[in-house]
Amino acid sequence: VTAPDPSQRASDRRVVAQLADCLVELRVAAELGELHGRLADLLAHSVDASPTTRRLALRIDVADDGARTVSSVSSESSNAHSVGCADDAQTVAHVLTRLNETVLLGSGLLTVHAGVVRARDGVVAWPAASGAGKSTLVAAALLRGYGYLSDEALCLDADGRAVPYPKPLTLDPWAVTTLGLDALRTRGDAGAELAIAPHAVGATVEVSAGALAAVVLLRRDGSPALVPAGSDEAVAALLRHSFNHWRMPGAAVDAVHRAVQAAGVYRLSYDDPRDGVELLLRELPPPSSSTVAK
Amino acid sequence: MTGGTVLRHRSGLRVLPLPDGGLTIYAEEASAAYVLNASAAEIWRRLDGAASIASVVAQVQVDHGPGVAATSDVLRLVEDLHRHRLVDQSSSAAAE
Numbered sequence: 001v002t003a004p005d006p007s008q009r010a011s012d013r014r015v016v017a018q019l020a021d022c023l024v025e026l027r028v029a030a031e032l033g034e035l036h037g038r039l040a041d042l043l044a045h046s047v048d049a050s051p052t053t054r055r056l057a058l059r060i061d062v063a064d065d066g067a068r069t070v071s072s073v074s075s076e077s078s079n080a081h082s083v084g085c086a087d088d089a090q091t092v093a094h095v096l097t098r099l100n101e102t103v104l105l106g107s108g109l110l111t112v113h114a115g116v117v118r119a120r121d122g123v124v125a126w127p128a129a130s131g132a133g134k135s136t137l138v139a140a141a142l143l144r145g146y147g148y149l150s151d152e153a154l155c156l157d158a159d160g161r162a163v164p165y166p167k168p169l170t171l172d173p174w175a176v177t178t179l180g181l182d183a184l185r186t187r188g189d190a191g192a193e194l195a196i197a198p199h200a201v202g203a204t205v206e207v208s209a210g211a212l213a214a215v216v217l218l219r220r221d222g223s224p225a226l227v228p229a230g231s232d233e234a235v236a237a238l239l240r241h242s243f244n245h246w247r248m249p250g251a252a253v254d255a256v257h258r259a260v261q262a263a264g265v266y267r268l269s270y271d272d273p274r275d276g277v278e279l280l281l282r283e284l285p286p287p288s289s290s291t292v293a294k
Numbered sequence: 295m296t297g298g299t300v301l302r303h304r305s306g307l308r309v310l311p312l313p314d315g316g317l318t319i320y321a322e323e324a325s326a327a328y329v330l331n332a333s334a335a336e337i338w339r340r341l342d343g344a345a346s347i348a349s350v351v352a353q354v355q356v357d358h359g360p361g362v363a364a365t366s367d368v369l370r371l372v373e374d375l376h377r378h379r380l381v382d383q384s385s386s387a388a389a390e
Contacts, residue, residue, distance in 0.1 A: 232316035
């Protein structure tokens, strides 16, 4: 399936990446060289997965007054989608929103709202709703040596293996400051959510599917603690936070079941994400824990 | 339902065991999944179309010690299972 924007031009600059089971092709008008560079950096990681027929094509154009227009079309919908953006920061934010909507809702994988990292013994996921602190905990974990799969979604294939969805991290201003990442801010970012390439925080990005080693249920209160929980709680959380289980309910249950068969389940209570990661380090160490500085 | 009611699993359900003793029950016709922890799964397994609710409660009390909480927990669970159409009254009990 090809779904290019008919207005694309030969001079457009391209960024192509496969995220989960969707090939994303981004074309940026030649005049927007800086924006192209930023998006190429943010979408530098492509998943090494089975060939896919799913496509999302986006094109960013610029008007004489400097306003940008993001046009997009996907293999699942013949309707083109077009939105005006005032500046680069807003454009990046819109591209990422469109990416999440298209890749996750229409996926053939079971997609679950979750933070996902790679630990020494496999993939660790924390399913949770928006605002629960998933991305902040992912960023804090990456800073301590965990590998990156996603700050947005756990994508399970039919065998229950986690396929990476390595979109850029999106952090709110509090998280950026708390984690000491203010130096990564760029012009126009002040006060807004910041999109960060995972390699910018020193993370290794996972590009292949992996087995789930643990599901961590987040609780943002009380003293920091990491305690065992039941598999039933993990299954319920993974199904409850799924984006697309309604499209394939039976297959969703099967994928979750396969995923949790060998996974530990924990409940993590914390307030400061750095405390949360300290607890994870003891129970679910990162791939190269011996080289991680405290 | 009374203590003498006998329940059995409805047909057409997919029951998937979890590694720590719990269960997921998937009801295809309702496209709904129900997750039971290990304790609830133990009671589910006893609803075999032969044992009455009273005997299930008695067996739970033998296994885990007597208590009002055990009785009310079992009754609440079987009512939930019945309300969600995961169990039926067995035909022999229904005919009584």
